[in-house]
Amino acid sequence: MATQPHHLTLVQRNAVARLRLAAQGLLPGIPAATLPAPATTPADVVAALGMMQAQDLPQACWGVGVRLPGTGLGAIHAALADGSVIRCWGARGTLMLIDPRLHGALLAVTAQRMNAKMAGTRAQEDITEAEIGRLADVARERCAGTGATRAELLRAFEDAGSSIEGQRGYHLIVAVSLRGVIVQGPMEPGSETRQLFMAAGSWLPETGPHPDADGALAMLVRGYFESHGPATVADCAWWLGLPLTPVRAAVAALDPVLVRAELGGDTFHFADQHRERWEHPPGARSVLALPGFDEFLLGYRDRSVTLPEEHAQVVTPGKNGIFLRTVAVGGQIIATWELAGAGKARTGRFVPFGPEPGEGRARQIAARLDAYLEFREN
Template identity: 25%
Template sequence: MSGAQRLFGDDQRRARLAVRHRLAAGRAAATCEEVVDALAVLHATDPATVFLTVGARLADPAAVTARMEAALYGPASTLTRMLAMRRTMFVVPREAAPDVFAAAGQQIAARERKKLLQYLAEGGGWDEKWLAAAEAEVEAALAELGDSSGAELSRHVARLREKVTVARGKPYETTQNVASRIIRTMAAEGRIERRRPAGSWMSGQFRWARAEPLPARPVPQARAAVVRAWLAAYGPGTAADLKWWTGWGLGEVGKALDAVGAETVRLEESGEGFVLPGDSDGATAEDAPAAVLLPGLDPTPMGWQRREWFLPEEHRAALFDGTGNVGPTVWWGGEVIGGWGQRADCTVVWRRLADRGADADRAVDAAAAELTARLAGVQVTPRFRTPLERELAS
């Protein structure tokens, strides 16, 4: 990690963010894949976020739902969902999936399997041999049936209909079906994958399909690839930002930064930061600002641990829930200037938190009207609701 210790001011970081994350005028993407590449990954805990994140950055957002569904579920799909960094669900490019899995997903999958075996043993007395038989039956059912919902699989695999007792002997003792836990663990391991949901584009009830085994990657190589993608999209950032985003330890982050030859720079408020080799040279383009409405859990505001340089601390309480999930935000010139929500009649409304002038206000009004028209009467309620979004929706 070497470099000339160039200073990156907050203004310059905001300009880079707006350009690289497709939030500046004239920088909108032509395809869904371009958006994902620009952001490295999409947050997918809330299924609606995936479509709203991409639609906000496309030059032509018409038919974004159909285009994203083709990219995710079509015969030549280019994107896939997977559990990865911080045990969070992401959409990643299929070509990046082996690195993301080796860098983060496989460790999480191992922990999920350990917890599942404990859950089965304590709740039903079943062991690893029983679980292996259940998983083999799931794979055989998918080979026979094709894409199937959890309910359809349960009808064909008797072991999925078994129940376990949770909190045995306690006042809140209950029974649970084992199906969802087994299926989720198989998905975390990359043995099966989520396909088109049973409901609308906002549904989290996915069908399941057999997955092609991912090519193996050495963990150090995979972590370097993930850090390289993060620096390309989010650099400059700090080691603490990367630690938070990846869920790794600082030692693991440091090794990955060394592996990519990251250059050290100075940041205005947070000290030492890092960029890709050669990425500290030259002026940052300062494109004309554009008004953009990003959904809750959008990758941009979730990309760093420290956000004061684009989102003042005094606005955090209004825009985040109690566990650190960001709600819908309004952007102008690479910074958050407000939040938005939907009224009961599905109209998109917003509130200004930072005054950037009449031009900005008019542009946000137009963006809100455009999003209202594009949603066409569909009510999108964020999975993690925040104070300002709740207030605007009431």
């Protein structure tokens, strides 16, 4: 849910939105703010953003694909298969695609708070720290080598004497994951939605000593503003699932390496390379067909810069945590889109918030929807 809208002028809103497009690698030919050159692999895309919301895996794959024009779904699955991209519970209690090199740092910052938020549910399910510790050893052994399906991992938990009835099995998997023991890697054979669980100790790359919690927080906060900026401290705290105070302190310590702008009563922080783009921000003519849950919209607590408040419930119907696919033109969300038909007859259809766009703009949007269909086939 968005907070109260920023009190920005139309010019300021458009500038912030378009600089975010550039920061996130959504403008062809302009590298994401954290990359020296445009992304060429799925790993580049995920590394540029640090983490990407991914509870809906097929849509998360398109979130990578839309930032890598011309690639196909198979390339994203290949990145999951070779470990250059992983999926895990990273922040806010939801699944994320992340750069595997960030795994330890991310859990050092977020795991304690996520565990605290889940304490009540675990108590209701009679899940104890001792049981989690015991099953962490079970998972480490079962997921070594070629990994394990969700069903195989749950069966191992059951064989070890733990109940997996109802949602208890799911909560056990999350608890073990937050201990850094397992991550999700290659796709299960024949599935586009389920992945194998892999033992983190053998699956993740060697990265040397992990930074302490303060160092990890500084790294994640800097990465957020460079990859998502211009954004506010409140946006970053929401993204990480942390209170404002530690994030504000981390931003203050990063003052020499982040640029700030006072707009509409808020302070926006962003990467240094955007300093000279304020006057002429790129992306005015950009047209994008974004997945649901995309970082361009979901990566901020206040989304009113790109999505007017009067249209928010169209994108998040029922306010139940579901984000529909959207069309962004010049950094502004102007429509939702969906798939119709099946098989070779499947097509994309967009639903504008207001009047139908002109013929030229409609052709541009249709071409972006066709690009998604091609992505699904490759």
